[in-house]
Amino acid sequence: MAICIQSISVIDTLKIHVFSFLFGVWVIVKRFSMRIWDPKRLHNLQIRDTPPSCLLDSSLGQHNYVKLKGVKFHYVEAGTNTQPLVLLLHGFPDFWLGWRYQIPILKEHFRVVSLDFKGFGDSDKPLWRKHYKIFKILEEIKDFIRSLGVTDCIIIGHDLGALVGWYFIYQYPNLVKKFFVISCPHPNIYWGSLKNTSNTYQWLNFVQVPYLPEIDALKENVKIINQYHSHLSANDVYLEAYKYSFSRKEDWTGPINYYRDLRFRKIKNESKNITSTVILVIGDKDEMISLESIVKSSEYCEKFHIKIIENAGHFPHQENPRNFNGILLKYMFQKREISRKAxxxxxxxxxxxxxxxxxxxxxxxxxxxxxxxxxxxxxxxxxxxxxxxxxxxxxxx
CATH class of the missing domain: 1.20.5 (Single alpha-helices involved in coiled-coils or other helix-helix interfaces)
Structure with a gap:
């Protein structure tokens, strides 16, 4: 197995640490000012001990667990074992429920597995950074796929799930037949495409600070969930499900630890282009990811398609599921049908x-x-x- 992932340069590493220190100081000053101005604002976190009913409902699929090398993974499975495997990898901050509009249509034709990443949802949540090194994460995904009794699969990843998927297809190309990338450029494009003034860039530097980002995420009754999932209404049961799943400090440590490692990793320049079919999907109103970065990502793929979902932002599979699902099914079956028609x-x-x-x-x-x-x-x-x-x-x- 060729190692296709390497660390970034010493200079780039030093820049990240400098900026993380500056953003850390800025947040501390801002929080201190808010504490003086409105002390109750930072401490109005609602206690959530009872899971919403949608997390207990098994209509989407069966809730299963598997333990791999001491780590318990939770996943929801639907469809039959005789069909090809489709592995759904959620984004940040999200978990298996993010694929609620895709599982019902995919299970008619495929064996669908929606995984909770380590640190998310009902999967184990180790706290130390060493548990979230990218090589360890990729090895666990490989072991998870093989634990399902298959030798390859189709991967559909969104945001963080797509970012991990990029690294995975380089490291284990034989395990991926087709790769759907949603709202996430190629890793070597992603980090360089962020503008220094963007909120995403500032946040990615801020999370390198220990402890403080986890505490900051809980402020104002987990307001960050409302900001990320702005497509959900305030009374939406799914919004409450997200807040329940991210209502404790340890619910944020694992997810943030992914970015504490991935920020320092890149794909080797000499790595070969991806030979599996890659479908790059982005919402036309995505303010976090530019269309230009998605187009540039196609340069790393031998066979690719680029699709834009209208009236959708960073979560096109949730914001416009009808159009997204249509594209999804089209490219799920396209190869065989197109070749015969041609x-x-x-x-x-x-x-x-x-x-x-x-x-x-x-x-x-x-x-x-x-x-x-x-x-x-x-x-x-x-x-x-x-x-x-x-x-x-x-x-x-």
């Missing part, structure tokens, strides 16, 4: 061309016959007959 169309086209040429040759031969009869002694060098045999032997149907 083959049939190609044969029909060659037959038409050959038929047209044949008619032209017949007309030409008739003209030549008439000319030769009328000008036997005048024109002696005209060809006697045009032949179609050579043309037919060189056209492969």
């Amino acid at each position: 083959e049939r169309s190609g044969k029909r086209l060659m037959k038409r061309i050959l038929g047209a040429v044949n008619n032209t040759v017949k007309i030409g031969n008739t003209v030549f016959d008439n000319i030769q009869k009328k000008t036997t002694d005048v024109v002696s060098n005209l060809p006697t007959r045009l032949s179609l045999n050579y043309m037919q032997s060189n056209i492969v149907e």
Whole structure:
């Protein structure tokens, strides 16, 4: 197995640490000012001990657990074991429920597994950073896929799930038949595409500070959930499910630890392009990811498609599930159908061309016959007959 992932340069590492210190100081000053101005604002966290009913409902699929090398993973499975496996990898801050609109339509044709990443949802949540090193995460996903009794799968990843998916397809290319990338550029494009003034850039530097980001995420009754999932209304049961799943400090430590490691990793420049089919999807109103970065990501893929979901932001599979699901199913089945259609169309086209040429040759031969009869002694060098045999032997149907 080739190692396709490497650490960023020492200079880039130093820049991240400097900026993380500056943003950390800025947040501390801001929080201190808010504490003086409005002390209750930072401490109005609602206690959530009872899970919402949608997290206990098994209508989407069966809730299962598997323990791999001492780590328990939770996942929701639907469909039948005889169908190809589709592995759903959620984003940040999210968990298996983020695929609630895709599981019902996929389970009709595939074996669907929506995984809770380590640190998210009902999966184990170790606190130390060493548990979230990218090589360890990728190895666990590989072991998880094999624990399901399959040798390959289709991966659909959103945001963080897509970012991890990029690294995974480089590290274990034989395990991925097709890769759907939602709202996430190639890792080597992603980090460089962020503007220094963007909230995402500032947050990615801020989370390198220990402890403080987890505490900050809980402020104002987990307001960060409302900001990320702004497509959900205030009374939406799913919004409450997200707040329940991210209502404790330890609910944030694991998810943030992913970015504490991934920020320092890149794909080696000498790595070969991805040979599996890659479908890059982005919402037309995504303010976190630019379309340009998605287009540039296609340079790392041998076979790719780029699709834009209208009237959708950073969560197109949730914001416009109807259009997204249509595209999803189209490219799930496209390869087989397109190849057959192309083959049939190609044969029909060659037959038409050959038929047209044949008619032209017949007309030409008739003209030549008439000319030769009328000008036997005048024109002696005209060809006697045009032949179609050579043309037919060189056209492969």
